[in-house]
Amino acid sequence: MRTSNLLKCLLTALTLTVNMSCNSDVFIDEFLTETPAPISLTEEASEATISFEADNWDVWSIGSIGFETYPFICDEEGNGLTLPLENGGKDYQIFCRSDYIDFRMEKCDGRSLKLHLYENLYDSPWEWTIYVGNEYEQVPISVTLNPTGKYQIDSIVYDWSKFDFYDYMLEEVESLTVLNKEGTSPARWTCYPYKFSKRKVNFYAPNNGSNIYSELDQEQIARCLGDCSVTIPDTKDGKPVMGHTEAVFGSFEQEVDVTLDKNLEVEVSIDAGKNIHITVFNNMDCYHVPFTLYASHPRTGKRLEIPGVLYSQCPVNYLILKKDVTDEQP
Numbered sequence: 001m002r003t004s005n006l007l008k009c010l011l012t013a014l015t016l017t018v019n020m021s022c023n024s025d026v027f028i029d030e031f032l033t034e035t036p037a038p039i040s041l042t043e044e045a046s047e048a049t050i051s052f053e054a055d056n057w058d059v060w061s062i063g064s065i066g067f068e069t070y071p072f073i074c075d076e077e078g079n080g081l082t083l084p085l086e087n088g089g090k091d092y093q094i095f096c097r098s099d100y101i102d103f104r105m106e107k108c109d110g111r112s113l114k115l116h117l118y119e120n121l122y123d124s125p126w127e128w129t130i131y132v133g134n135e136y137e138q139v140p141i142s143v144t145l146n147p148t149g150k151y152q153i154d155s156i157v158y159d160w161s162k163f164d165f166y167d168y169m170l171e172e173v174e175s176l177t178v179l180n181k182e183g184t185s186p187a188r189w190t191c192y193p194y195k196f197s198k199r200k201v202n203f204y205a206p207n208n209g210s211n212i213y214s215e216l217d218q219e220q221i222a223r224c225l226g227d228c229s230v231t232i233p234d235t236k237d238g239k240p241v242m243g244h245t246e247a248v249f250g251s252f253e254q255e256v257d258v259t260l261d262k263n264l265e266v267e268v269s270i271d272a273g274k275n276i277h278i279t280v281f282n283n284m285d286c287y288h289v290p291f292t293l294y295a296s297h298p299r300t301g302k303r304l305e306i307p308g309v310l311y312s313q314c315p316v317n318y319l320i321l322k323k324d325v326t327d328e329q330p
Contacts, residue, residue, distance in 0.1 A: 031057040031133065038142040041117035043149055043299065048115045050132075050141065055110025058084045059094055060138045063129040071096040071103070100223045101126060102300070103145060118300050120145045121223040150226045151295040151304050153249070158233065158240070158310070159290040165238045169284040170319060173197065177277045178270045181326055187270040193280050193318035194260040201232060201247045201254050202311040206290070216308050221250035224304055225295060232256075232310060235285050249293065250306075258315060268320060277323045282315035 096103040102119035126145040180187040233240040295304040
């Protein structure tokens with residue numbers, strides 16, 4: 001009986017030893033002997049490769065901090081993926097995409113992980129931590145995606161069939177009251193009707209036929225295009241004319257210089273015995289016209305279309321009105 005129990009103990013100990021040996025094989029084949037140095041990808045140096053000692057690893061998870069929008073993890077066709085992948089040890093590609101990020105990871109031959117930066121349209125680096133490993137161990141790899149170049153404007157196309165012009169708008173630029181009630185001779189006041197004149201330009205989002213206009217997506221413009229200018233129409237006899245006038249694309253309520261003589265002097269006479277209120281107006285030529293802006297990324301070939309409505313009001317003349325306020329109480 002004692003001999004039987006002794007044999008059972010020996011068999012149990014042997015089984016434990018074998019099992020421990022089997023489990024320890026996972027750690028004997030280390031996939032990385034040391035944590036890789038931080039990797040920094042730029043537009044010029046957009047690729048990097050991490051080599052592994054063994055093929056018992058996968059991309060386990062991805063972490064990023066400091067950004068409100070987390071990229072979509074997907075395959076090349078845009079189908080969502082959940083990490084780690086259950087692919088039976090095969091090679092694969094993982095894409096990380098958002099409106100402003102495009103990044104790819106590629107597992108090759110089980111012994112390397114290739115990193116490709118296509119796009120980071122943010123104005124600051126995107127810091128990643130990629131965890132590689134298996135169910136027993138994961139190793140963090142720090143990756144920095146530095147900002148890449150913006151999209152370049154190819155053209156802006158205006159829909160002339162929907163060009164809407166009107167010239168009945170007045171904008172007040174100056175006003176004052178000249179007190180000459182006690183005067184015995186006419187008084188004179190000199191004004192500069194174009195001194196403060198500005199052309200005002202707005203880029204609106206499509207209004208879909210309504211009378212309500214809203215701003216274009218300022219974040220999209222800042223991320224994808226940055227500060228860029230486009231040629232906008234001038235007008236002649238109520239018709240659009242393309243010249244060399246430019247405006248910052250997407251900017252809301254911007255002012256554009258005009259070619260009017262800001263030093264032009266106009267003398268206004270005030271009769272003796274009168275108090276006169278004088279108001280100086282600019283006559284405005286106004287229009288709105290739908291447009292579509294086309295842009296592309298010179299490196300990735302991606303294309304961007306931004307539709308909207310351009311509104312412009314431009315001073316072209318002046319009007320001076322005088323009102324007798326002699327009998328009004330001060």
